Amino acid sequence: MSTAPRRTAAEAYEKTPTVIFQSSALAARELALEVRALIEERAREGKNAVLGMATGSTPVPFYRELIRLHREEGLSFKNVITFNLDEYYGLGPDHPESYARFMADQLFDHIDIPKENINIPSGKVPSEQVFAHCREYEEKIDAVGGIDLQILGIGRTGHIGFNEPGSSRDSLTRRITLDRVTRQDAAADFRGEENVPRFAITMGVGTILRGKKLVLMAWGENKAEMVAKAVEGPMTEAISASFLQGHTNARFYIDIGASRELTRVKLPWLVGPVSWTPRETNRAVCWLAGLLQKPVLKLTDEHYNEHGLGDLLSEQGPAYQLNIRIFNHLQHTITGWPGGKPNEDDTYRPERASPYPKRCLILSPEPQDAVVSMGATLERLSEQGHEVRLVALTSGSLRVPDREADKFAETLRELAAVVSDPTAWTAQTAYAEEVLKMLAEKGDFGADTPLLRQLKALVLRGELRDAANACRISNEHIFFLDLPFYEEGRYRRFKSTQADVDALTNLLREQRPHQIYLTGDAADPSSVSGICYRVFQAALKNCEGEEWAGACSLWLYRGKERPLEAHEIDMAVPLSPLQLERKTRALGRFGSLSSLELSSPESNRQNAAHYDALGLAQYEAIEAFQRWSRA
């Protein structure tokens, strides 16, 4: 089959060949075409194609492309045999979060693969039979001639399948205890970490490496660090994906976000000539300062030369001038006036002074996102007289635990019993009973009925109002868009449609903002914020040519993704200790924030520490933004 791509100087650091695609959609398409070629070649020979399948959000676009090839281009899967990597131990195929169910929903129910050709480890095999079950799984793979193409994702611990840190290179299919980080990552699927299974059955690293061809996919910046370690670091049991380096036909297919930490992307001057754009120059100077732990203004010609930045120095030096320029640039990113300072010279300010006041539209993919990431900036904008509109793009109902609905129903029932005329409350009592019945019927992991979703969405609306009020945004300035894609789907399985784009386009046209804050550019494209970001792109495109759209400034904030690094920041809004305290208090108004969301004030402190280390003023904390380029 295909040979490994030719290595360029820039890829010299990469021990497993890595292809960077412009988008996950393009990568998924490429891989689907490779799979089609394999299946058709085998069909012509009258043989089977054996595919190793993965779960998680990563392969979803690939599976959608396979389904499209089947439906629209007649690709048949009659001669395909599949083996899945893993399954949660304790979950049967009917469990909504089992991988068996995932595969049925995402692929198998939509193609013509014979049911008997599908192999997935059983999560329900009794404990004493696990060993035999795993051995049989290995034998079955060998009996069909081994896996022709193994699809892989990568977990935050660097695992492939569920081969958590410590899995040896030769490990085989077995039961494994899930790592804490892995369980945290699955918490949203299971509505809380405490519900995530503790064990799984997984193919071993050795099993995976027996595959004839391996392709590991990864999307979004959250995967970038692990991808770089797996591709460029040493082969180690601590990161099972690093063992792909020892395979003769393994590749990483990644998108731009997931490539961010590769040397050729992060430190391009170490691997070849660089075109020194302002952003690259910033990056190099901030990197050098960080490496040497020196403020920017103390870097010398020698420092630049001795650390691979001789080119930059000869082009833009001497160090003294270059340092001053970058220092001034960083200095100019800092502003206490995120909406622009009225009646002031704005030549060196991140945001223009006029018009004043501005109509500022803050887009929050899930209701809590904007308050978590830019609560203090929200407060500033409002305090400084701008017309701030906070828009929750989705209802966020999936993140509201059952206990909240339960609490509400119980309270309503009790209230109905104590009011002076209980007969006037029969409808309320009936509603409460209905909610409690639905909760009991659905069990821990069943899908919420529309009624439950509605109730949970209202609970979250209340929390958002409460938190936003604490940031000086009043109720009439909070909007709930309830994008339909969220109401149709579940985490990792959303699919946006034209209806989403239309809803957001209408909102933009109604509001005609001067300034928009949004997030999701660096997110996994199948996450809620990743989808909202693309819906926004499409909506804005619809408004192209409209006067307000051309003049509107767009600011990106970071949510669950890696925080912006100093060189990426275009606007740094400093927070006083008191403002940080108020933001922390506002976060306390939400009932169920993840540990990552709760640590946002800490991340704001880190931003300030980085600026401080570069030699800028010392602030308590900073909320950071990047200018959105319309490219």
Ligand code: GLP
């Ligand atoms: C789980 C699966 C892996 C998958 C990983 C990443 O741990 N067992 O096979 O690669 O999740 O999931 P996602 O693609 O959702 O980021």
